[in-house]
Amino acid sequence: TVMAAPMTNDQSWFYALALGVSFLKCLLINAYHSTDFEVHRNWLALTHSLPVSQWYYEATSEWTLDYPPLFAWFEYGLSHIACFFDKEMLVVPNLNYASPATVLFQRLSVIVADVVFFYAVKECCKCLREDKGKDLLGKPSFILTVLLLWNFGLLIVDRILGDLAINKHFEGAFLFSVLLNLKHIYLYIAPAYGIYLLRCFCFTQSNADGSLQWRSFSVVRLVILGTIVLSTFAVSFGPFIALGQLPQVLSRLFPFKRGLCHAYWAPNIWALYNIADKAFSILGVKFRLLDINKLPKASMTGGLVQEFQHSVLPSVSPLATLVCTLLSILPALFKIWHRPNGARGFLRCLVICALGSFMFGWHVHEKAIMMAILPLSLLAVDSRKDAGIFLMLSVTSHYSLFPLLFTTQELPIKIFLMLLFTIFSLASLKTLFRKGGALLNPLEVTYLLGLIPLELICEFVYPLTVWQKTFPFLPLMLTSVYCALGVTYAFIRLYISLLTCSDTTKKTKMQ
């Protein structure tokens, strides 16, 4: 009928993209896991029906409240709206209650959250300076939007970064404290943000070469910052401290009773540690260095259990992981204290903090990797090296999420979406950095291509073999270990690039 016109409208591409993502989500709404809905229903119910003193003690459902108090207050507010949809969902014993009105309410809240997300992304894109005359698909903000929108990821980091770029530090600090009180996973990046604020904000001036000028320390600013942060925490935790429930709350937030690893090992250092331990124990038994009767029962045939006892290598305690995490992020923190590089340096440090906490943390969920990928995507559209690292990390981490969607029905979807994202990031970043050779070196390409046989084996070939019955955990373990290698590699490369980057005085696009 009619010809296709070039996509020249400036703003409408954003809406087209946003709508496209929303449409897809609508279609997939049937596939949303019921557990997510049940978790939220339970939290709505208990914040609504129970008094505050009971919130962190309630354990009727298995999905206990394990987010910080501000989130609980948020759920409490939401429950008042939920009242109008269906009062029955707010009754705590109604486990797995799913009337049509309930489902509608849940879906609407998801959509509203998405709208907020889109807005945040849009704001973020404003920070990037556009070159006129580049075609649409090559524009960094387009790529960024796609990368962010299609990242099933987190929201408010963008908002904060937006604030940062416009030097609205107070708002940024406030938002971050709020964020921290909403989801304590942001503790991962709190050190980076804290140090950065301290360094760049409380010390009002730097020397010409970027180093610290001690005399420019502003007590006023420190006090204001401290007040903001502390008051946010007070509002959030206050009632619980007053009730003397702080230990209980903390124990819910940081469940150290759970094992070192999730039931499915997140692809971090401990996955590699576990596999090394298993390998040593098998070899030890083979070469008769170890007595098989002395080893813990589960280590030989058991798979991914939560309470993992190491047989050969020393067991890991929560304190050990904390120490390792701090050690891993300390050099980065020191670097930005010493020579902050503006927003770019902060972002890099942010990524490293998030990655470091992911790599060495206790009972890490693989979704936590998204915390590192989002800021990295901002860096990726600006620098070649970062683009390469981003590709490695994003593809590996997306693949590591595959075991979360394990039904046959979701198999095509996850493969299609992953291919979609990979091809898009690859092609667009390639176009963006056309000059200067390939983004990925041959080793990285081989590694990424190796994901294809891995997927084929784990999902298609392995279930048909005899070992499926005896060692059902093997595909998960393989996935976990393979991805851990990729993530570690990215971590190391990022660190190298942070430590070796020269202090730049050239104008960065972010500032």
Added chain:
Amino acid sequence: MENWSLFSLCVLLGLTSRWAVSFHSYSGAGKPPMFGDYEAQRHWQEVTYNLPVHEWYFNTTNNDLNYWGLDYPPLTAYHSLVCAYVAKLLNPEWVELHASRGYESHSHKLFMRATVLFTDILIYIPAVLLYCFYFCDGSSKQKVATALCILLYPGLILIDYGHFQYNSVSLGLALWGILGLGLGWDLFGSLAFTLALNYKQMELYHSLPFFCYLLGKCIKQGLIGRGFFQLAKISLTVLVTFALCWMPFLSDPKQPLQVLHRLFPFGRGLFEDKVANTWCSLNVLIKIKTLLSRETQLFLSFALTLLFILPSSLKLLSKPNLWQFKLALVNSSLAFFLFSFQVHEKSILLAAFMLPLLVKDGLLLPYVVTSLAFLFLSLYLLSALERSTEEELRLGLYRKLTRHWLPKLNLSRIIKWKFWFSLVAMAALSFTSVWLEPPAKFPDLFPVLVSILSFLHFLGFIIYFNLVQLMEPQRKKSQKKTN
């Protein structure tokens, strides 16, 4: 961005939306005793696997034709047979004779959906990609945009992955036929189209343009000499293909007759249900279904169909080029849809007009989403509205005619307004059909309104496209082709 990446992104988006729609319900889900089209396809697998060929189309003790008897040509039957073999490997219960009637399970649904996806990837999607690559003008981005629009076409997705059918096979084969003709490979094109015809008899709607195009081309090459040889080769290809497809049925003269009887059920009357064609809409005013005898109805529909396809076919015969061919395809299928006998609403495959059917299948959500998406996408990508200047609409001649009666009218503005009006009307009708209760005196009010609205649109389209094809104003080589 490079071509390959854009095209693969397109395909992936198309595949994702298809599979996402397949999560939803299918035709006749959980509705005994008859269920729906999904059960029909499963039943055909059961019949073709368990019974010998000569019993497939006959009413026997093992094969009750009243319960979803086969009413598509042999190629569909063979396809069902292949699927049945796979089904037997996975779970024999799915194709147990008699015992598997009304079988419904999650894994079976996955299997059936997977078969649709498989044939889609094999036949339809490559055809679309090749078509956009070779026959679309413009930069590669515009080609990709067109490919995306075609792949995201809601009608096909909803029918095939929601309601449950295998239209992508016949449409894909027909598209291969068009591709073949466009590239000058007449034999390949005829082969592909004959296969399409043997898959679903609905493709007869397209057969006349194919025939006229090829005949016209042969005549142009001279009926004595090359043209004649070409004609002979094409006819031979077609006949041999038919023979091969129908081979198991040619042993006994009763067989082909019975098959034809199943394919063209003239005993069923002028129309069933609510279809957006002339007869159904006319029936609202004059009860022609009861007024006229069956023979008269047949004659009337035949005559009118012929009347509407003759001009376009003759024009194609005289000027066999690709542009005329494509227009003739549209005209011919519209004419058949509007005027022929026993038309099923699926024959039009236009999502927005099939609300009643889809709501019945519990597919309201996918319908809304895909239609909106498609609309938005085509508006955005193809800038449809911007292009509706008079040139593009090729209505220069038309304008001259109407200038006498309707001076001072800006035709493109009218078209734009009409478009928005239609959109609002469709949206309003969709909304009311779902949320409001019809008055007791007219329980079928909303489906009928939808049919009539759609019918008026189609009538307008057929007139418009006929005008475009017949008038063919002066155009330079560099002008764009239509789809």
